[in-house]
Amino acid sequence: MTNPGWGGAASEGTPPQPRCIRHPDRPTALSCTRCGRPSCPECLREAAVGYQCVDCVAAGQKDVRPVRNVAGAVVSSQQPTPWVTYALMAANVAVFLITAAQARSIMQNYVGSSLFQAWALWPRGVVDGQLVRIIGSGFLHFGLIHIAVNMFALWIIGRDTELILGRARYFVVYFASILGASAAVMLFQLGAVTAGASGAVFGLMGAQAIILLRLRRSPAPVMTVIAINVFISVTIPGISLWGHLGGLVTGAAATAGILYGPQLLGAGKNRDKAVTVGWVCLGAVVLVALAIIAIRILQLRALVGY
Structure with a gap:
């Protein structure tokens, strides 16, 4: 007989x-x-x-507008990794190692390196059509100490700036600062051969000063660092003062366009529109730097004997 409470037919x-x-x-x-x-x-x-299934959770997240910071970057519950800063550092180090291998020296990598000779910012070369020098020079360095100082500064300054601006805007500000540094050299330092990420680093210093002002915090610490570095640029021979100042002004102007442009153009209350306006202002700074370089090339080509 089968018990209905246990398995079987029941x-x-x-x-x-x-x-x-x-x-x-x-x-x-x-x-x-x-x-x-x-x-x-x-x-x-x-x-x-x-409890909700993963599909419903994903659908619910699409309906929630992302929280953005003062620069329009999406705020995450977890602090994101500053991958752009690390990638830029890696690119600088890789270029340095190539020049050091070509020159067979880490202290005098600028002697005997074909890459260094092709990328260093030499205004006459730019006028002759070697446009790669405008950006390439920002990844070259004169010896081990030069790159060590610049990469340490980039590591300190770049990470926080990237987290505030967001990766894409930070990337453009960095390259805009290189353009600004090259434009200043083309305008005021025709007889020099310059190289280094210092112009971009100065640009990030200017960016940090603008960010602090926008957050209503004192920019005194970063302004002090800028003043000390400008003083060093003036007093120590062989340092490109104009390259530093050009990067500083461009980085500050680009960041000001991102943070203050939407307010000045009446887009501050609409977050999506503000992000778009910030991009437009950033693009305008890049175009101005490119225009200065282009006009200067035409001027120098018109000069007899240059």
Whole structure:
């Protein structure tokens, strides 16, 4: 005789246990409180009320507008890794190692390196059409100490600036600062051969000063660092003062366009429009730097004997 409470024929009428909607091979007694579909523990996430499946969680996140900081960058609950800063540092180090290998010296990598000779900012070369010098010079360095100082400064300044501006805007500000440094050299330092990431680093210093002003915090610390570095640029021979100042002004102007441009153009209350206006202002700074370089090239080509 079969006991109706234990297996056997009586168990044949028991309905099968529901299967997870994402894993049909997993029986489950749980379900999503939002859509009601059966889900295994792996596919459920804790919600304000009950648990929701991963599909409902993803759908809910699409409906929530992202929180943005003062520069329009998306704010995350976890501090993002400043990958752009690390990538720029890696690129600078890679170029330095190439020049050092070509010159067979880490202290005099600028002697006997074909890459250094091709990329160093020499205004006459730019006038002759060697435009790669305008950007390439920003990744060259005169010896180990030069790159060590610049990369340390980039590591200190770049990470925080990237987190505030966001990766894309930070990347453009960095390259805009290189353009500004090259434009200043083309205007005021025709007889020099310059190289280094210092112009970009000065640009990030200017960016930090503008960011602090926008956050209504004192820019005195970064302004002090800028003043000390300008003093060093003036007093120590062989340092490109104009390259530093050009990068500083361009980086500050680009960041001011991002942070203050939307307010000046009446887009401050609309966050999406403000981000767009910030990009337009940033692009305008880049175009101005390029225009200065282009006009200067035409002027120098018109000079007899240059």
